[in-house]
Amino acid sequence: MNVFSKFETELAVRPDDIDLYQHVHSTRYLDYVLAARFEQMEKHYGMSMPAFAARGLGWWMKTANVHFKRPLGLGDRMVVRCWIDHFTETGCRVCFEIDKLPTGKRVCDGHCDYTLVTLATGRATPLPEDVKAKYSI
Amino acid sequence: MNVFSKFETELAVRPDDIDLYQHVHSTRYLDYVLAARFEQMEKHYGMSMPAFAARGLGWWMKTANVHFKRPLGLGDRMVVRCWIDHFTETGCRVCFEIDKLPTGKRVCDGHCDYTLVTLATGRATPLPEDVKAKYSI
Amino acid sequence: MNVFSKFETELAVRPDDIDLYQHVHSTRYLDYVLAARFEQMEKHYGMSMPAFAARGLGWWMKTANVHFKRPLGLGDRMVVRCWIDHFTETGCRVCFEIDKLPTGKRVCDGHCDYTLVTLATGRATPLPEDVKAKYSI
Amino acid sequence: MNVFSKFETELAVRPDDIDLYQHVHSTRYLDYVLAARFEQMEKHYGMSMPAFAARGLGWWMKTANVHFKRPLGLGDRMVVRCWIDHFTETGCRVCFEIDKLPTGKRVCDGHCDYTLVTLATGRATPLPEDVKAKYSI
Numbered sequence: 449m450n451v452f453s454k455f456e457t458e459l460a461v462r463p464d465d466i467d468l469y470q471h472v473h474s475t476r477y478l479d480y481v482l483a484a485r486f487e488q489m490e491k492h493y494g495m496s497m498p499a500f501a502a503r504g505l506g507w508w509m510k511t512a513n514v515h516f517k518r519p520l521g522l523g524d525r526m527v528v529r530c531w532i533d534h535f536t537e538t539g540c541r542v543c544f545e546i547d548k549l550p551t552g553k554r555v556c557d558g559h560c561d562y563t564l565v566t567l568a569t570g571r572a573t574p575l576p577e578d579v580k581a582k583y584s585i
Numbered sequence: 586m587n588v589f590s591k592f593e594t595e596l597a598v599r600p601d602d603i604d605l606y607q608h609v610h611s612t613r614y615l616d617y618v619l620a621a622r623f624e625q626m627e628k629h630y631g632m633s634m635p636a637f638a639a640r641g642l643g644w645w646m647k648t649a650n651v652h653f654k655r656p657l658g659l660g661d662r663m664v665v666r667c668w669i670d671h672f673t674e675t676g677c678r679v680c681f682e683i684d685k686l687p688t689g690k691r692v693c694d695g696h697c698d699y700t701l702v703t704l705a706t707g708r709a710t711p712l713p714e715d716v717k718a719k720y721s722i
Numbered sequence: 723m724n725v726f727s728k729f730e731t732e733l734a735v736r737p738d739d740i741d742l743y744q745h746v747h748s749t750r751y752l753d754y755v756l757a758a759r760f761e762q763m764e765k766h767y768g769m770s771m772p773a774f775a776a777r778g779l780g781w782w783m784k785t786a787n788v789h790f791k792r793p794l795g796l797g798d799r800m801v802v803r804c805w806i807d808h809f810t811e812t813g814c815r816v817c818f819e820i821d822k823l824p825t826g827k828r829v830c831d832g833h834c835d836y837t838l839v840t841l842a843t844g845r846a847t848p849l850p851e852d853v854k855a856k857y858s859i
Numbered sequence: 860m861n862v863f864s865k866f867e868t869e870l871a872v873r874p875d876d877i878d879l880y881q882h883v884h885s886t887r888y889l890d891y892v893l894a895a896r897f898e899q900m901e902k903h904y905g906m907s908m909p910a911f912a913a914r915g916l917g918w919w920m921k922t923a924n925v926h927f928k929r930p931l932g933l934g935d936r937m938v939v940r941c942w943i944d945h946f947t948e949t950g951c952r953v954c955f956e957i958d959k960l961p962t963g964k965r966v967c968d969g970h971c972d973y974t975l976v977t978l979a980t981g982r983a984t985p986l987p988e989d990v991k992a993k994y995s996i
Contacts (some may be wrong), residue, residue: 748920
């Protein structure tokens with residue numbers, strides 16, 4: 449069984465993320481995960497979303513699963529930690545944890561399942577060997 | 586075992602929901618569920634979010650679970666169907682389905698677990714009897 | 723001097739639009755205008771955004787000007803009124819008013835200047851005669 | 860005539876900011892300005908939005924004026940430069956410029972007029988002397 453690297457991205461809450469309870473709106477945490485993941489794809493895996501698009505490929509989210517522990521508020525900073533849990537024939541599961549800074553207290557965690565698709569058809573496609581190699585770090 | 590009513594709300598995609606794949610951004614579907622749910626709380630359950638706030642109570646999302654089937658695009662319309670699956674001592678599980686209109690094809694489904702909190706402390710609080718009665722339809 | 727038709731679209735505030743003051747976040751009003759405008763382009767002018775895209779054309783916003791009068795809150799409904807003020811060689815000015823429902827009190831008004839661009843190059847392009855005819859109602 | 864300091868904040872585009880043209884959605888640039896401004900209020904002026912709220916005060920946007928020059932795309936970074944242009948009895952005009960990094964090319968610029976309000980009533984209130992002093996740097 450493979451164990452894959454965990455990568456971290458620091459982000460800050462934006463004022464338009466705040467909801468009526470003066471907390472980050474529950475749906476925004478997944479936006480933070482995507483922002484972190486996109487940065488990590490380019491910086492750490494060496495194959496960015498635009499690089500996939502240039503090959504006619506895209507990643508579509510199949511499931512999202514989030515457990516909320518404590519909310520972030522206006523001006524808060526966070527670290528978003530992401531890693532690949534496992535591959536399937538046409539996709540992968542990405543796990544994530546968001547911790548508040550500087551305390552390191554858990555904000556939320558969960559996972560997303562992704563399918564690799566051919567953008568022209570929207571159909572699932574087997575992971576190319578070079579993609580799997582780049583992402584198996 | 587109780588079976589609770591399913592309620593429906595029709596919504597339309599907003600241009601700012603569209604992502605780089607010309608689909609609704611994956612995190613927006615949960616916004617649609619919340620929009621539908623807020624409307625249904627007021628219209629069908631007779632106790633709106635502001636009515637909870639007036640009693641010092643709020644609903645915090647504890648988990649979100651979404652399964653994506655097919656994306657919505659610019660100008661698409663949908664029906665968002667929500668219902669209570671079960672109550673816990675301090676919360677409930679709300680299930681949802683989003684279907685595309687007019688075809689009725691499934692866009693996504695899933696559930697959210699909520700905890701009722703006292704807004705002043707952020708702590709979970711047992712469901713008041715009258716709240717449970719109003720929401721047990 | 724031409725006077726162009728005013729068209730109306732009814733919309734509702736979504737919970738994710740609410741900010742820390744429990745009002746609609748100031749930047750969302752422009753999203754409402756775009757949502758209304760897209761609907762009106764399809765329904766009233768008979769040439770939708772996807773129809774422009776199919777001809778390789780897009781509308782880029784050049785300026786936005788908003789005057790805020792009174793905020794909307796959770797669950798509020800509104801009417802968004804839009805009309806063309808004038809055409810330029812490669813674009814047009816769209817004026818808008820948002821009124822709260824059912825009172826009809828003014829929420830905000832303003833205008834946006836748009837440029838028609840060839841999507842392949844991102845360059846401004848003169849308004850085709852048939853487009854100008856369709857939008858001169 | 861006073862000339863006030865310009866302050867800079869670096870931000871990155873988030874994937875959920877991207878629109879159907881694969882550019883940042885036009886309404887998000889104003890969100891970047893607010894995010895930068897909130898950071899600068901805390902860091903440079905020494906009186907943050909929560910500090911205003913603790914005194915029962917809030918800043919409401921009265922007008923927004925944006926001129927768009929060139930769009931940002933997925934993964935782009937920017938610098939947001941903000942400064943006070945002038946004070947009125949109950950508010951101020953904040954000017955802004957967003958430049959793309961690392962080129963420094965202009966993305967958009969404009970200004971927002973703000974009114975200081977008493978949160979309990981929503982009514983405009985004269986700028987307290989200590990606030991004006993802190994913000995006159």
